[in-house]
Amino acid sequence: MPVWLRRSLIALAVLLGLAVAAAAYLVASFDPNRYKGLLIDWMREHKARTLAIDGPIGLSVFPRLEVTLRDVKLSEHRRPDEFAALQEATLAVQVMPLLKQRLAVDRVSARGVRVNYRRDADGRRNIDDLLSPATDAKDAPAANASSQALAFDISAIEFKDLQATVKDVPLGLDGRFVVKELRTGRLADGAESPIRFVGQAALAQPKLNADVELTGQLKLSLPAGAPASVALRDLALSLRGDGFDVKQLDARLAGTLAYDGPSGALQADKLRLTLSGERLGVALKDSTVALDALRLDPPKRALRLDALDVKLTGQRGEDSVAAQLAWPKLEVTGDTLNGSALKGSASLQGGPAVGKLQMDFESQAPSGRFERIRVPGLRLAVQGSGAGRSVNGEVRSDLTLAPQPLAAALDALQLKLAFTDPALPPVNLALQGQAQAGAQDASWRFDGAINDQKFTAGGRADLSKPVPYVDAQARFAALDLTRFVAPSTGPKPPPAGAKPGADSPVDLGGLKALDGRFSFRAGTLVYPPYSVADAALEATLAGGVLRVSDLSGRAWGGRFAAQASAQAAADPAAQRIGLKLDATDVDIAALLTDVAQFRKLEGKGRVTADVTTQGASVQRLKQALDGKAAFQLRDGAVRGINLAKTLRQWRSAVTLNKDAVQASSAEEKTDFSEISASFDIADGVARSKDLSGKSPFLRVGGEGLVDIGRGRVDYLAKATVTGTAEGQGGADLALLKGVTVPVQLVGPFEAVDYKVQWSAVSADLLSGAARGALGDRAKGALGGLLGGSAAPSAAASGASAPSVKEQARDKAKEKAKDELKKLFGR
Template sequence: MSMPKTVRYSLVFVGLLIVLLLTAPFFIDVNTYKGQIEQKVEDVTGRKLTIGKISASLFPWVGVELDNVHLANRKGFSTHDFISVKKLHVKLALIPLLSKNVEIKHFEIVEPSVYLERHDDGQSNWGDLASSPATPAAASTTTSDVDTDSGAAGGMALAALQAESLSLTDGELTWVDGKAKPVALTELNVALNDVQLKRPVAVKVSGKLDGNAFDLDANVGPVGDLTKLDPVSLPVQGKLKAEQIRLQPFADMITGWPAELGDIAKAVVGVSANIEQRPGGLRLGEGSVTLDAAHKLDVNWKAEMSGKDELKLQRVALAVDDSPLLAVKGRINRLSGTPSFELHIDSQPIQRTWLTTFVPALNDMYAAHPAPWKQVSFNALVAGDARHVDIRDLQLLLDQDLLKVTGAVAFAGPDIRLRMNAQQLHLDPWLPQGKQQKAAASISLIPVALAAEPAIEPDLRFLKSWRVTTQMRVATLYLRGLQMGDFSVDINGNNGRFDMEPMSFNLAQGRVVEKASINVADYPASWKESVHITDVQAGPLLQSLAGMDMLSGTMAMDTQLRATGLTEAAVQTLNGRGNVLLRDGKLKGYDIAGAIRQFTSPGAAPGPKETDFAQLSGSFDIVNGVATNNDLFMASPLLRITGKGMVNLVQKVLDYHVEPRVVGTLKGQGDNVLRKGLVVPLHITGPFDAPKVRPEINAKTLIDNAPALLEKGNVGGALGGLLGGRKSAEPAGQGQPAAPAKQPETPAKQLLKGLGGMIPGF
């Protein structure tokens, strides 16, 4: 049966068409269009485009191949090409193309090179290629028609997009930022095989980042309808691995590199990450980043996103030198807007000796501390955003003491509001105690403390904008050997003024209430304080604060002080007043009654080295660092002591007059004479660390004390001799010369000798 003419003619037509498509490239020189293409690109971009060769084919596929394509760099930048490609080869299936379906058989880019530059002023070599906005006239044309037609055609083409292979081989990307060393991404290879819209597509990417290899293997898709593509829900599953990335090439871009991590040129980063994005929008990720430097830092994580605005942190852990340090979990919300967070942070115990490796200053801070703190850890629940942080629960474990903190911090200002509570808190281990500086020998009349280089006055004016509201409650606070019960303090700050009103606590069977304020709005800062003490035992207080065991009694004290400055030099501006009262106490180490007994009756047995008193009181006024007292008074069963004088806190010297007066009897222990009225005035002068005590003895002193000193014995005779009387010596024997009589000590010498027993070191 013969073939129908229609079929025969069709086959002949197809055959002629195939022959035409095969022979057309030999008769049509596509390179004749090269100049037009180059000129058109230069007109649009202002950059010169050169194409080495253009080749084309029409059957069995439509193919275009461009060799040695070069696009020049922007004027004012380096002579490197902005983009260059050794070969660009595209092959399209012919038959689907006739029905407007794009079916890529092969898309290949060989040795592409991109050179990106940015100057210090922010200008870049790609900034001029940004699309300019359409003119109003163009924008007002039949937009709806264009969108409808082109959108439909484009959608049809994209919907049918598929390819047997897409590849980029041996690519290179160079980044130059200002004067920093260039960073190069080399040996870049990208391969996509069997590209389909209805099946997952395998993607492989590999390369070297400045000589450091990395690999990415992933499956993307199925893509589905490209007109409805949502990248957030596009299925992706892949793995990124980069074992060693040296940071030296990026050194100029990294600011704030910690010195504790050593030389950045020797630092290496390793990355390993698994990423999964599911069609429902759920994204999972886990992996680790390792920084290998002077110390090794490891961060590993596992996170998921149920939507584009919420990130759940199932685990973020930090380890240092293979030792776990921190663990974080929680969530971050509103990623597309102003992010907020809610995090739980848990730390492992941090040893002070380990921490000094990263904070060397700790060695100096605690060099002379007999028992510094050992470790700290914390557990915190915090929430907030870029504007503030809410501390919902912070638990600090300071050695064995648990301090609980709640509150909020607003960064604008800032505004700090905290509440702190603890059952017990030992502060001594946390107070810095550095090496004591040995004072240099000095022959100057100025005290050594003032001759030393003065400390720098801190400038606290940056605190003027701070708002602070802080409350602290501790059942038992230990500080400098003191045990403070029911400790409470409130601190409020605003406009540069910080008030502590009040701080109160139980101490040594009594109560202390202190109010204070500091004004940091001006330089230097000024401050004032008032202290009210009731029924505090002075002995334990002095023992703890100064290591002194010389005074006991129940103490009451009130002071009001003010000064300008926070260094030792501020004592020059110290002003204020105060009073102190001690009852039913002892002055230890000073047996005033026994000294008088020894003085008046040398054979009397010594008593205990202490002096009881019923009352010891005085008040003082301070003007520019100089304190004066005119009403010192001590009452005991035997003595009344009064005194007045000056204490110069600036030069650390004193000038003080004391008058002890005997008001009772010295009967007993070898002395059976009443000594009422005996007065021995003393003058105490000199520096604090080496005062000199001298009796103020003159003729008036001796005359005033004569009634108390007159008795049978050498004191009365000596006093008589001093006043002009004479005692004749008895002959040693008949006719024999009398032995020379021993000259009695003068009353003045006897007073001095007696005072040696009254005042230790006199």
């Protein structure tokens, strides 16, 4: 062996020995756990977060650099709440490739990882501080303009038990994602690797609770300084659970997908989506969407679609549902377009009670260019019959599609529809207009007539937010709902003595489905028993709160204006409703009859109310009613009792000294020139202390309560005779002038009893309240009977002898007895 070679080998051996010895010493002497404090301090000082490393840090240097972490926790920025935590994570990196600007990772594994991610409506994320440079610039490495990004090469990834809690307001995501298992082979630029993913999504928004599984061959393209590209071959994706308003969802997607990052091009081959699930009572089974090929390349203005075929089959009870759509070919390159017409159909086949419904769909061949693909001559024919009902209609329009950004428009839209039902008036609808929709928004504008009643409608929708925003308006010159819907007979009161039925639930949860602003106008609005002129409605909906700022019109001979609100809540028992009403010059009898089938009060005047309530059912809403209400009426009447007729019987009633109870009679009423009352309402009970009624011969006051929740009244009215009323009592009533007659109203709304307290009238007479009614002739006699001083006093007459005083008293008593006998007809 040459000397130089032997010496070279010896030198190399010495160098290798020194390197091995140095590595051994480094591994033996270096303790990474000594640097825990530095990491914790750096995180606190530069990121304002608390880092806790409760487990040991493992480190090996050769033949690969491997770091292992255990039991690590990281707080939120400037808050003690947990942002992330992990039980164990390992990163193994090959050392030698780092010298060649290559990141060669042998293995990445993690177990028991928890992450909380948040993004607010303004786009601020709870990871922004982690992605920003360190606050101390001197700690950052100096930038090297000539440096190049490390080449990316990972031998394998293995994740288990990863959990991410996400609340992303702009995307409308709120819930939890769980990665049960994620395994890949080698991930490198241009390399194809198997991938397996098993996870679960439990979202409150959008509502989704499903298991997810994905397998396939993953290929990444990672060009330096450009967006990444990804391709999935032999894709098998499944989603099973409840979500997207579909129960028992089972969706499976197979095929090949590819996305080119630099150009934004999308490619799909042999895609097949199989669907099963239940929505709106329709159970879909083995429904498919198939597509042979799709190419979308916006920079090249190119679009290609081959053999789109949609087939849906389902069952709704005993009724079968089917639909299909076919678009054999569409190819667009710049301003050149070739393609075939669309064709499709949908059908409903049911029993005798449902009948049959058939819809056929077709179009002419498309034309246009990449930016504007026009599908003219779109036609949908509808025909159906069953159980005496029939429907016939047709929709015509021109469809315009825009691939980038994705949008669609219906131009020259015309709709004609005729519907008949034995229980309803015939309905004929005709409208024309246009509609547009994109990924972020939609708009529409229609003019038409329903049973010759003309209307205009329009609006727009913002679909970019988690909760869609809708701004809609409708205008009718006249809208008579009896011309196409069954007329309402209004609420029917239960029969007397009937037990209350089951309570009806009230759920305002639907108010959370969208936000918006709504406007409605009608010159006349008729829906018996209601008839309103100049009807107007203005309302807004936001965050589950409906606010009606204007609900007004002319009705019941007067005018009304109201504001209302309804607020949904996570707990239905906490949902709230409010109403403010001011009705002027209204016929109270007509109003109460239409709204509540209540026929006890008549008159014309003003009605006001300001009430709120909360609850999850009609009965609970009644029982929780709070607020105030009042009415002031003129030329009115209270039905159920005729006080004039009742008071004419006062002679015999007072003589018997017994209260009389009479049932409410629809034929009887007491007239008033004016009547008013106000109510304080709390917990469903309205209390009043200021009843005031006036007529030519009566003044009525009173107080009591109306239990709205239980549907009962307990009210004490006090009627005082003020003068003679011809035809309502005549001279008999004149004798009761100044007498107060209490009348107790007691019982359920539908069967109120009137208790005339004649015993109180007798006491009133005997106490002297009736002296004015008896006149001067009876006054002295009654005073003597009660032991009063009706004759001149002894001091005034100058008589001082007891015998004279006793004689005058005896004479007065005898005279009083005679007068009372005449008064009571005895």
